[in-house]
Amino acid sequence: MKIRRKIEIAVISDVHLGTFGCHAKHLLTYLNSIEPKKLILNGDIIDIWQFSKRYFPKSHLKVIKRIMTMAANGVEVIYITGNHDEMLRKFSNTTIGNISIVDKAVLELDGKKAWFFHGDVFDISIQNAKWLAKLGGYGYDLLTLINSCVNWYLEKRGKERYSLSQKVKNGVKGAIKHINDYEKVISELAIENGYDYVICGHIHQPKMEYVQNKHGKTMYLNSGDWVENFTALEYQFKRWKIYNFNNDKLAPFVTEDEDENLEVQDLIAAITIVKRAEKKK
Template sequence: MKKRKIELAVISDVHLGTYGCHADELIVYLNSIQPKKLILNGDIIDIWQFSKRYFPASHLKVLKKIIGMASKGTEVHYITGNHDEMLRKFSDTSMGNFKITNKLVLNLDGKKAWIFHGDVFDVSIQNAKWLAKLGGYGYDILILINSFVNWCLAKMGRERYSLSKRIKNSVKGAIKYINNFEKTAADLAIENDYDYVICGHIHQPKKERYENKHGSCLYLNSGDWVENLTALEYSFKRWRIYHYNQDKLSPFFVDEDLKEMDLNELIASITDKGLDIETIAEVIEEKKTKKS
C-alpha cells in the first residue's frame, strides 16, 4: 500500500504502557503516512503508570516504528508531557533525526506554529501531583471498564459507548476546564504573535479559530490514542483533524476542500489505494465543467 505524503503529522497522549492505549490502530495509521516531520506532543510513554508486568509487543512496535521513521528521513520531535516528564532532563538532546524538547516553534509556509503539550496550564499537576497521578490511575480503570462494556455492546450488535466522554461532556467543571485551557492557550499565542497553537493533554481533538481584541490564531489539539484515536495533519497550507474511526486510511483531501484544489495538487495527494473512485471522478468532472 502506498503511503500518503504529508508535510507534518502531530500525535499526542498515546499512553504506551497502559491498558487504554490503542497501539495496533496507531501502527496502522503510522504505516499509512509518510510525513516530512512527525511531532510527538507529549504523554507518548506513560512513565507515571509504567509497569514491567504490562508492556505488550504492540506497544514496543510503536516505538520501533517511530525510530524506523526517523532512520528513513522523517524528522521526529518528541515534546515531553506530564506523564513522560522524566524525559525533560534530556531536553534539547538530538540523535540523528530524533529530537527531544519541551516545546517547539515551527515556520509553516510563512506562519508561526507554537507546539507544546499543555500540562503547564494544569493547576492540579503544578500544585498536587499526587492528585493528578491518582486521577491518571482512575482514568485507566475507567477505560478498562469501558472496554468491557463495549465488548458486551459489540456482542449485542450495538454501537460503542465512551464513558469518559460522557463524564467530560456532562460535568460542568470538566467543560469549564477544557474551555479555559483552550482560551488560555489561544490568548497566549495571540499575545506572542503565533498563527497556530498546538496542544495535547486534555484528550479533546479540536480545530478552532480564536479571536480577541489583539488579534486571532488557530487553536489545534491532536486529541489522543486512548479514546478518540486522532491526529493532526498539515499539508498544502492547511490543517485537518484525522479521525481513525471515521477516516481509516482515506486520503488527506476527501472533503469539500477538494473542489478548491488545483487539479495537479489533487492528483499528487491521491496515493491511497482505498480511495473512492467515484469521488475522484466527480471532483475531476466538476473541475472540467468549471474550466469550460
C-alpha cells in the same frame, strides 16, 4: 507494496503506551499509512507515571519500533515532553539522529508561526497537586479498562462503541469549564506572542478553531488522543485537518511482523532507569 499518504506534518499526542487504555494497534495502522516529513509526538507518548513491567504488550512495542523506523528512513521526529513522560525533560534539547527531545517547538509553516507544546504547564491541577493528578491518572486508566470490556461486549452485539470517560467529562460542569479555560488561556497567550497556530494535547479533546480577540487571532489545535478519540493532526497544502481513525477510511495496512531490533526488556530497563533517576532527585 504499501502506498502511504505523503503529508508534511503529522502530530499525535496522549498515546499512553504502557496502559490498558492505549489503542496501540489503531495507532500502528495509522502510522503505517502515512509518510510525513515531520512527525511531532506532542507529549504523553509513553506513560511513565503508570509504567509497569507487568504490562507492555507487543503492539505497544511495535509503535515505538515504527517511529524509530520512520526516523531511520529520514522522517524528522520531534518528541515534545508531557506530564506523563515528564521524566524525559531531563534530556530536553537532546538530538539523536533524526529524533530530538524538547519541551516545546516553534516552526515556520509557509510563512506562519506554529507553536507546539503538550499543555500541562497551563494545567493548575498538574502544577499545584501533582500527586492528585497522578491518582486521577490511575482512576482514568481503570475507567478505560472497564470501558474496553464494555465496548468488546457492544461490538460483539453489533452496537456502537461507548465512551464512559467522555460521558463523565461531559456530565461534569467543572470539567467542561476547565477545558474551556484551558483553551482560552492558551489561545490568548498565542495571540499575545504573535503565533498563527498553537498546537497542543493533554486534555484529550481534539479540536481546531479560530480564536480572535481585540489583539488579533490564532488557530487553536488539539491533537486529541489514542485512548478514546483516536485522532491526529495533519498539515498539508498550507492547511490543517483533524484525522479521525473511526471516520477517515484507511487502506488495510498490515502490522509489520519482522524481528524488532528493540527488545521489550531493553525498553523496560531504560524506563526503569529513568524512573529511578527521578526518585533520587
